[in-house]
Amino acid sequence: MTALFGLDLKDRRVLVAGAGHVASRRIKRFLAEGADVHVVSPEASDDVRRLAQHGDLEWRARTVEEADLDGAWFVLAATDDAAVNDAVAAWAEARRVFCIDASDATNGTARQAALSRHGDLAVGVISTDRPDPARIRAVRDAVAAHIDAGAVDLRRRRSGHGRVILVGSGPGDPGLVTVRGRQALAEADVVVTDRLGTTELLVTVPYDVEVVNVGKSPDRHPVPQDEINRILVSHAQQGRTVVRLKGGDPFVLGRGGEEVHACLEAGVPVEVVPGVTSALSVPARAGIPVTQRGLSTAVLVTSGHAGADATSVAAMTHGTTVVVLMGVAALPDIVAAGLAGGAPGTTPVAIIESGTTADERVTHGTLDDIVLIAGETGVKPPAIIVIGNVSRPDLLASEVAATPRRE
Structure with a gap:
């Protein structure tokens, strides 16, 4: 019978014998847990070499020896030689150190669970019979999707710190x-x-x-x-x-x-x-890219509560996209300041109400007429105001039409 336990490997020595594909994947897991990873292998994958160069782990380029288990809390035997893996597992058992034998899980004393994390909870799945990695990953993914969809009550049952x-x-x-x-x-x-x-x-x-x-x-x-x-x-x-x-x-x-x-x-x-953030996603959903090559390479996000400050006016004047949150009430002042500061009256403006919802509505105009249009159409908050050439209503349609077709 296989029992499932959680092990705290943070700052504890983990020995990995082997540095191929299998070892590389599991090494990343150990590092994510904060383990002190020591790898022993004559050759190593590019991943392991890079991790060693960055100081994330220690790599000894030689064959594994029994003395390498000194001080280890956990061992992974993952060389490309089953006999070596079995020998490492035997050394570990003699020292009462838990070990995963990648060649034969039944020969080791531990198995690695397929894990998913959900806030401060971790859910693990293991095989209690013959190892079947694809099966446990499929179960793990299904359980994780169910939890992450909000279908499981994850509230703490014991009182503690708020x-x-x-x-x-x-x-x-x-x-x-x-x-x-x-x-x-x-x-x-x-x-x-x-x-x-x-x-x-x-x-x-x-x-x-x-x-x-x-x-x-x-x-x-x-x-x-x-x-x-x-x-x-x-x-x-x-x-x-x-x-x-x-x-x-x-x-x-x-x-x-x-x-x-x-x-x-x-x-x-x-x-x-x-x-x-609604400042970027609401225009995107409405088909307005806040930056576009040849039109605007920068975007300024500001609050309507601040009105049209000098920075916003300068951005409008120089063709930078200006995205205004909470600006419906301040729209007349923002437009007036922009025009007074030298922004062209033909500068396109789009107002997106209730963006990304079923009630979304987009109103187009220019600095010259957007206040009149917004009043006539009854624009109401919550709304995002986008000022700049990227707000042209024909922008994406013209871009698509100009893109060469590939046969």
Whole structure:
């Protein structure tokens, strides 16, 4: 009977006999665990040579000897000679050191699990009978996909230290949240969300998870930032896992840095899960590349709350793409400042409302007429404003038409 255990190999000596394809793959796993890896082999793969040159492991270019096991906590016998592997496994057993025999798993005292990681959990699959690597990888992948889809409740069952996980939910489409973002939601005891957090993601959260809405709505003012910080810290100090779900990326005009600072100042552990920022992804989904060869090689992301500052005006004047978040109310001032600063009135402008969602709408115009058009069409937030030549409505169509066909 084979038992499944977790071994902490961090800073512990691991001996690897052999440095071919099989050994190279497993060496990377040991290094990822923080092990002190020593490789003994007359020849080595390019990967092992590079790792040795970088100081990530020690490689001795000779045949393995029994004395190489001195001080080892774990051994991998993965030479291209089955007899040598069996001998290494025998040396390890005599020293009561666990060993994987790559030639014959039944001859070793350990097997390596096919592993997947989900936040602070690791799930491993091993064969208890004859080794079957393809089979255990297939099972591992299926289980991992089920977990990462948010279908498993990953909340801690034992009380302990609280923590905060700052999650960027992406631009709106729930399919654009990161895998780690979904994992974090499955770990949450409390979710603190705002209006721009992907609300569809909350459908996967169990009913007994507390959801605190701190966002702005048409009939409700937003919760002040100091109060949001207090809510995060207070719940975490009660031993809960708190997910702060924020639209886009928490560190792109999202005040995520202030929330992280508040947690650290209170001694609360905090993890930041980056999100797909709406500043880049919403235009992309709408067919607007924020940079395009021959049109714009730079992009400036700014907040409408700041209005059209000197940097934004200079960018518009010099043809740099300007992406404005939260700028619908400030649109007239931004346009006026751009025109006054010398930006051509023919500069294309696109406004993308509710980007990446079923309610997405794109309004096109120029600096000369976009304010009038936006008023006539009733443009409303949330919206992304893209100013620059990349916003031409015919841009991608003309690029496709100009691309030579290959027969």
